[in-house]
Amino acid sequence: MAMYGIPVLILKEGSQRTVGREALRANIMAARALAEVLKTSLGPRGLDKMLVDSFGDVTVTNDGATIVKEMEVQHPAAKLLVEVAKAQDAEVGDGTTSAVVLAGALLRKAEELLDQNIHPTIIIEGYTKALKEALRILDEIALKVDPSDRETLKKVVTTTIASKYIGGPLVSEKLTNMAIDAALTVAEKKPDGIYEFRVDDVKIEKKKGGNVLDTQLVYGIVLDKEVVHPGMPRRVENAKIALLDAALEVEKPEITAKINITSPELMNAFIEEEARILRDMVEKIASTGANVVITQKGIDEVAQHFLAKKGILAVRRVKRSDLEKLERATGGKIVSSVRDLKPEDLGYAALVEERRVGNDKMVFVEGCKNPKAVTILVRGASDMVLDEIERSLKDALNVLRNVLRVPKIVPGGGATEIAVALKLRDYAAKIGGKEQLAIEAFASALEEIPLILAETAGLDPLETLMKLRQYHSEGKVNAGIDVINGVVREDMSSISVVEPLLVKNSMIKTAAEAAVTILKIDDIIAASPLKKEEKKEKKEEEETSPGKTSF
Numbered sequence: 001m002a003m004y005g006i007p008v009l010i011l012k013e014g015s016q017r018t019v020g021r022e023a024l025r026a027n028i029m030a031a032r033a034l035a036e037v038l039k040t041s042l043g044p045r046g047l048d049k050m051l052v053d054s055f056g057d058v059t060v061t062n063d064g065a066t067i068v069k070e071m072e073v074q075h076p077a078a079k080l081l082v083e084v085a086k087a088q089d090a091e092v093g094d095g096t097t098s099a100v101v102l103a104g105a106l107l108r109k110a111e112e113l114l115d116q117n118i119h120p121t122i123i124i125e126g127y128t129k130a131l132k133e134a135l136r137i138l139d140e141i142a143l144k145v146d147p148s149d150r151e152t153l154k155k156v157v158t159t160t161i162a163s164k165y166i167g168g169p170l171v172s173e174k175l176t177n178m179a180i181d182a183a184l185t186v187a188e189k190k191p192d193g194i195y196e197f198r199v200d201d202v203k204i205e206k207k208k209g210g211n212v213l214d215t216q217l218v219y220g221i222v223l224d225k226e227v228v229h230p231g232m233p234r235r236v237e238n239a240k241i242a243l244l245d246a247a248l249e250v251e252k253p254e255i256t257a258k259i260n261i262t263s264p265e266l267m268n269a270f271i272e273e274e275a276r277i278l279r280d281m282v283e284k285i286a287s288t289g290a291n292v293v294i295t296q297k298g299i300d301e302v303a304q305h306f307l308a309k310k311g312i313l314a315v316r317r318v319k320r321s322d323l324e325k326l327e328r329a330t331g332g333k334i335v336s337s338v339r340d341l342k343p344e345d346l347g348y349a350a351l352v353e354e355r356r357v358g359n360d361k362m363v364f365v366e367g368c369k370n371p372k373a374v375t376i377l378v379r380g381a382s383d384m385v386l387d388e389i390e391r392s393l394k395d396a397l398n399v400l401r402n403v404l405r406v407p408k409i410v411p412g413g414g415a416t417e418i419a420v421a422l423k424l425r426d427y428a429a430k431i432g433g434k435e436q437l438a439i440e441a442f443a444s445a446l447e448e449i450p451l452i453l454a455e456t457a458g459l460d461p462l463e464t465l466m467k468l469r470q471y472h473s474e475g476k477v478n479a480g481i482d483v484i485n486g487v488v489r490e491d492m493s494s495i496s497v498v499e500p501l502l503v504k505n506s507m508i509k510t511a512a513e514a515a516v517t518i519l520k521i522d523d524i525i526a527a528s529p530l531k532k533e534e535k536k537e538k539k540e541e542e543e544t545s546p547g548k549t550s551f
């Protein structure tokens, strides 16, 4: 039975296949290229990237997570790294740039080992052992902290906030304090002494205009909405709030109904009937004792008028997410039909008030039943500033969540990476064989972080590395690079550059796992790329991402 010469097609037409070492090299190259891009944005002296998407929208940032999200990465291996970076961001909200950079370094070192004819399996084995040991070392060198000690919290927040543009020490100080106050307000103390909260529990509302220093922490919920009718009160104390997912409008039939109006009397009757329905709705709401109505849907002008006459303050077209926050904050219940509204569904707040913020008006719901509701109202001259402040605040909140959850810290400025590298080399010697080389490669890859930080600080990278190794071998485990002042310091905690253990931990884990995943691939099977038009359609489908800045 001759089977020769019969082509067997298992792949779709136009697919491309790359196998073995060639595939591995191609993947390493792509992942390294991505790491190269992110490298220069690491740390407080990191440079910004300007990202222009296919619609011409521009984002300027040095936030690794944002950069990888906005970059349209093509190569599958680089995409894999992007996914990993996003996962890291979702999990701990920090250390994204470092994770990508470290993954890139691990892959570069792996390539050197491949050049020495070391099999990928050995490298993978070595890296896996190195990771396990690195995590153990990290835990050993980490310092236990008291989560209720505000000074420690300030230190960790300052380190994160310093790596973003936010305009001077006054602003940093203010945002740091605000983030801590917000976090401590929403956090729940668990029986084991650990504090827990979700970053989303702190509402961040941005309003263009004013100065960053006008940014304020509000103990309650702020809605970017106005009171709907001029005849309504602007301020209601002891607010009993109806939270509605219902329109205060007369339902229009689905299909266009044709009504023949044959006389002016009929016309009047018709209008009166509508008014009656709306008045009944308002009567029903008022009968529950509500003096504030907040709805996700619309409010008809006639209904507004009736509400105003009853002295009820009303806000319409509120975002679902805000309504849900209000539900939690005020202890009320979202009701989707006015008919079903009961007094026990009403939420409570000591004060609901419309206030002028810049050129706009916003509604403040303060003194809520549940005091764990807070909003940070961010002010700033442009959308770009607002976005960067929001990212800084999110970073700060993430860092707080991390250090409150696992109350341990490690020194920043490359100190931890040097310390772990040093101990890993000792460990490598114990393991021996070819795996030793891979573990040593892992240690060298970790040193990539201080090398880059030195460069951004204008220091000679190699000289700095030598000096740091020296200090560490003398037992100065906190020695690192003061990037802001461009000097090597024997103790990073003296300038408050410290990070939560959880971030370092997950950064190293993420990077190592990504590198190992890429090293395991020996076959790339790629479908033929989509044609231009198809791509455009796809893009349009996916276009939902908000938060971009248009110039």
Ligand SMILES: Nc1ncnc2c1ncn2[C@@H]1O[C@H](COP(=O)(O)OP(=O)(O)O)[C@@H](O)[C@H]1O
Pocket (backbone or CB within 6 Å): 041, 042, 043, 044, 046, 062, 063, 064, 065, 094, 095, 096, 097, 098, 099, 159, 160, 162, 163, 411, 412, 413, 414, 449, 453, 481, 482, 483, 484, 497, 499
């Ligand atoms: N003042 C500082 N001096 C030296 N290093 C710093 C300082 N502030 C932050 N770092 C370091 O910068 C790195 C984090 O940089 P960042 O741009 O936030 O990237 P990532 O996305 O990885 O968090 C960490 O290694 C941290 O220790």
Ligand SMILES: [Mg+2]
Pocket (backbone or CB within 6 Å): 094, 095, 096, 160, 163
């Ligand atoms: Mg960071």
